[in-house]
Each structure stands twice: as structure tokens, then as C-alpha cells.
Amino acid sequence: MTRSTESRLIVISNRVSAPKGSNSGSQGGLAVALAAALRENGGIWFGWSGEVTEQFTGQINFQREQGVTTAVVDLEEQDVEEYYEGYANRTLWPLFHYRIDLAEYEREFAGGYQRTNERFADTVRPLIEPDDLIWIQDYHMFPLGAELRRRGCQNQIGFFLHIPWPPRRLLGTLPGAQALVESMFEYDLIGFHTEEWLESFCDYATHEMGAKIENGVATLGDRCVRLIADPIGIDAKEFAEASAGVQARLAFRRMRDSADGRDMIVGVDRLDYSKGLEERFSGYERFLIEHPEERKEVFLLQIAPPSRVSVETYRRIRNSLEGLSGRINGEYADVDWVPIRYVNQGYPRDVLAGIYRAAKIGLVTPLRDGMNLVAKEYVAAQNPEDPGVLILSKFAGAAEQMQEALLINPYSAEEIADAIQQALRMSKDERIRRWTVLMDGVQREDVTWWATRFLDALKQARPVVTAPEKAGM
């Protein structure tokens, strides 16, 4: 990525890095991807520190590391409860993953979300210079662009949504949905991972709000916003280096030794109901039932670091998975074999790289997922001469780019079971053919490609207004 000499980049996201004290392995793909993009680009990365303070002060803690300045603020407990755990993760997250049965619509959450976004706007506004490009990330911060405009910010502001955009009939259940979408017209550019999420946004904007869409631009009244589908990738180069490193090799050997000649199937997901873990276990159980001859020949390693632990739905999914894995193990295990190794712990990505490489199958079966970077990491970690097979949910954003994976419906235990059998029986030639196409895509459409496409589109979204103090220089 060529570094811009004209304008700085201000990235704003809820999570700037893994909160202190949390397992470093549990941070999600967004933090990982943004760290890589900012390393390339330089600039300021602003967001929540992950820390709680008694009273919001707006005091910014700056740190400079590897050419990137991070600027973080602490939030009050009430902000965290209403904004992060409440509106972001009990209202928007389930709704945007098509789970209106789990979505909670509470005025306190909506109020706390708005208040916290106003606090972010007040705090970051003084850091913004007239020529800066501003890039806001994800569903925690839908109204932030409008709040910055209210504070006189005329910069180019882009917004990227990392999760799916729900179908219009589902979004219609959210109180205040129209106001939320209207506020998004204050952005100059909005990015989605897939054409499908982009189309869903257009469907809502046109049918519920009377917006007009033409040549990739949505118009509502006197506001225009450019829309793009821009799928995020991994830092393929860094990942390849990690895969060749000591930790990856140690992990690979450890897994191979403990597999004792059996084929390993691996799943790696934050412990989240959107990841389809119950359905995955049931699909695997169906495979064990339909193929008793395979029982001692395979095992499933599921790595599932706990996530958003203060939210009740996340505690429920954890309990339910403990019960399900326990039942399956109790039913099918023998003295020398356990069908599921279920691990509630996060691992650094270089260790994951070795684990992915040791697995014959990568089992990635979310019920709905904005992208899913694990699918791409699994491919990047494979041995080119003897690669494993990726089984991927057709409801993950990654499926649009990864057509050579075995694409399945994660709600169907039969399809999961059949795909496992197909992958185990697949010839080496076919594995290499599929992997070569997948790997080509992972390398070409990497995190730098993603960030460059977005930032280039943002620069061109509307003519730049030259800052008065720089005019005539």
C-alpha cells in the first residue's frame, strides 16, 4: 500500500486491541485486520481502551508503536453495559445475524449507545485535522459520522460494516431503524463485505425510506452516499511467515503426535451463537452415526475462546455446548478415543497456524457471518503438497470468494456429515486443485487489498474541500 503524503488516516473502532488481562488469543478478526492495515498506512487509531472508569473523563491515552499511534478512552460502567453489552451485542448483533428471537429492544440500550457515540465524537473531534481521512468501523458506531458532522467535521468520512446487513423485514423490527439508516447518509462511503449485504441495505433504503440508488450511490433528500462491496482479507504474508515460525512448527508437531495417526478436523471460533457450533457438533455426530467404521479414525478439535461473557445469551451457548460435547463424548468415546476435544481457550495465531496445518479438514460452519477470517487462515496455513479441505458455510461472507471450498448449509446435519465424508475421501489431486484456487484468492485479496480499495474509494467519494489554512500554500 502506498502511504498517503497528503492526508492522515484516522481509524475509529470500538476495539483497538485486546483488553488488558484478556487472553491475547481471543481478539476477533477486526482488531487483527486493522492492526495490519494501520501498520501499512500509518495514522491514528482511536477507540475504547477496554477499561472501565468510575466517571467518564474523555482523557485520551496515547501510545505509539510501529508507526501507529493509538488513542484510547476509558468508558463508564453504564456505557459498557448499555452501549457495548446492551445495544451493540444484545440488540444489533443478534438482529444483524438474523436472530430476532435473541434481540432485545430496550430504550436504555438505545440511549446509552447514542450517549457513548456522542462521547466518542466529543473526544476524537479535537484530534481531527481538516485534511484527515476518517474511517469508522462497525456496528458499535453507526451514528458516529452524523455526530462528527454535528460538530462541524467536513472531512471525508467512510464507514465499514463487518457484520451482515439483515433483510429489510427483519430490520423493520428494530425501533428507530429508519433514524439509524438515515444517520448513515452522513457518510461519504459505506463498505460491506459482500454484494448480498450491500443489496439488503439498498432494499431497506429504497423500500422503507424512499432512497434512490444509481451507479453505486444512494441518495436520500440532499445527502448522497457511495456504497461498495469490499471483502476483508487476512495479512497473508504475515500469516505465511507465522506458519513457518517456531511456534507453528511446535504446535504442528504436538498435534500430529497427539493425533496418533487419526485425521483431525478443526474448528476455531469465538464462543458465539452465530458461529453454528451446536449445529456443527450435531453434524459431526451424524457423521459418526452414519460412518461407524470411521469412529476411531478421526476426531474434532474445537477451539472456542469465551466471548462477551457478561451477556446472558453467550453464557447460555457456553452451557449448551458443554452439555452437547459431553453427551456426544459420553455416547461414542472409548478408553483410547474421544470424538470431540472441546477447548474453551484462545491461542496466539502462530500456534493456530500450526494447528490448522495439522488438520485434514477445516470446519467453518457459521449460521451467519460477516466474513470469517478463520476460513482464510486455514487455507493460508496448508502444506501446498498435501493440503487439507475447507468445509465452509454458504452463509459466511467468505463463501462469495471461496467457491472451491465444500460449501454447505450449516443448518443441515446431513450436509455437514456428507461433506466430512467427502473431504476425508477426496483425492490428493482434487485437494491440491481446490486449494490452489483458494490460496490464490487469499493471497491476492488480502487485508492490504481490502484497505486500499476502501481508502481509494473514500478519497474519490466526493471532491476534497481544501482546508482554509492550507489554501494558497
Ligand SMILES: O=P(O)(O)OC[C@H]1O[C@H](O[C@H]2O[C@H](CO)[C@@H](O)[C@H](O)[C@H]2O)[C@H](O)[C@@H](O)[C@@H]1O
Ligand atoms: O470485539 P469483540 O466483541 O470481542 O468481537 C470480536 C469482533 O467480532 C466481529 O468480527 C467481525 O469482523 C471480522 C473482520 O471483518 C469478520 O471476519 C467477522 O465475520 C465479523 O464477525 C465484530 O464485527 C468486530 O467488531 C469485533 O471486534
Ligand SMILES: O=c1ccn([C@@H]2O[C@H](COP(=O)(O)OP(=O)(O)O)[C@@H](O)[C@H]2O)c(=O)[nH]1
Ligand atoms: O484462539 C483464537 C481464536 C481466534 N483467533 C483469531 O480471531 C480471528 C477471528 O476472526 P473471524 O473473522 O473468523 O471471526 P470474528 O471473531 O471476528 O467474528 C481470527 O483472526 C483468528 O485467528 C485467535 O487469534 N485465537
